[in-house]
Amino acid sequence: xxxxxxxxxxxxxxxxxxxxxxxxxxxxxxxxxxxxxxxxxxxxxxxxxxxxxxxxxxxxxxxxxxxxxxxxxxxxxxxxxxxxxxxxxxxxxxxxxxxxxxxxxxxxxxxxxxxxxxxxxxxxxxxxxxxxxxxxxxxxxxxxxxxxxxxxxxxxxxxxxxxxxxxxxxxxxxxxxxxxxxxxxxxxxxxxxxxxxxxxxxxxxx
Numbered sequence: 001x002x003x004x005x006x007x008x009x010x011x012x013x014x015x016x017x018x019x020x021x022x023x024x025x026x027x028x029x030x031x032x033x034x035x036x037x038x039x040x041x042x043x044x045x046x047x048x049x050x051x052x053x054x055x056x057x058x059x060x061x062x063x064x065x066x067x068x069x070x071x072x073x074x075x076x077x078x079x080x081x082x083x084x085x086x087x088x089x090x091x092x093x094x095x096x097x098x099x100x101x102x103x104x105x106x107x108x109x110x111x112x113x114x115x116x117x118x119x120x121x122x123x124x125x126x127x128x129x130x131x132x133x134x135x136x137x138x139x140x141x142x143x144x145x146x147x148x149x150x151x152x153x154x155x156x157x158x159x160x161x162x163x164x165x166x167x168x169x170x171x172x173x174x175x176x177x178x179x180x181x182x183x184x185x186x187x188x189x190x191x192x193x194x195x196x197x198x199x200x201x202x203x204x205x206x
Contacts, residue, residue, distance in 0.1 A: 010120055018113065021112040022112035024041070024094075029083030030082065030098070030101065039055065056149055057149060061136060066131060068132070069127060073130045074133055077114055077117055077133070079114035081137065082142075083105075085101060086101070088104075110164070
């Protein structure tokens with residue numbers, strides 16, 4: 001079995017744990033710059049893995065560093081952790097228990113997946129060339145969190161950074177990529193459209 005195949009198999013083994021973590025985050029969502037309980041849970045998991053951690057942005061953000069067994073560059077993996085001011089109206093057993101707050105954009109999944117990556121990388125740290133930094137960013141939805149994290153040193157010493165976002169239009173188990181910026185918008189703007197009626201979420205030809 002190749003190393004890649006071993007990692008895939010380990011991912012399958014960890015899947016129930018990652019699902020469990022995601023549902024726990026989903027049950028207790030927190031708005032931007034209020035993610036203290038989320039960060040505390042993330043910190044507990046990382047410390048169990050032997051990952052060095054430090055709190056940022058008044059305890060609403062966190063950075064963990066996994067030092068590889070060989071010297072090399074540092075890669076950061078980033079997840080956003082905040083929720084939205086939405087009341088969840090579902091009958092799921094793990095529905096939000098915080099009134100008026102819901103993980104409606106997948107950040108609970110992002111957080112759980114990044115912890116899953118930390119679990120796997122932690123098991124193979126002696127093989128790693130360089131270091132891996134895990135960034136758990138607050139306040140993505142309001143556009144405030146990234147700036148504050150950078151100002152407080154989240155990217156100090158980092159040579160490159162990678163992030164992902166769930167996409168309900170893709171089948172589970174598939175991975176999409178795109179050259180250049182994608183799903184990046186921290187600004188608000190108004191558009192006035194004059195013409196025939198239609199649906200703004202549908203592209204021509206769909």
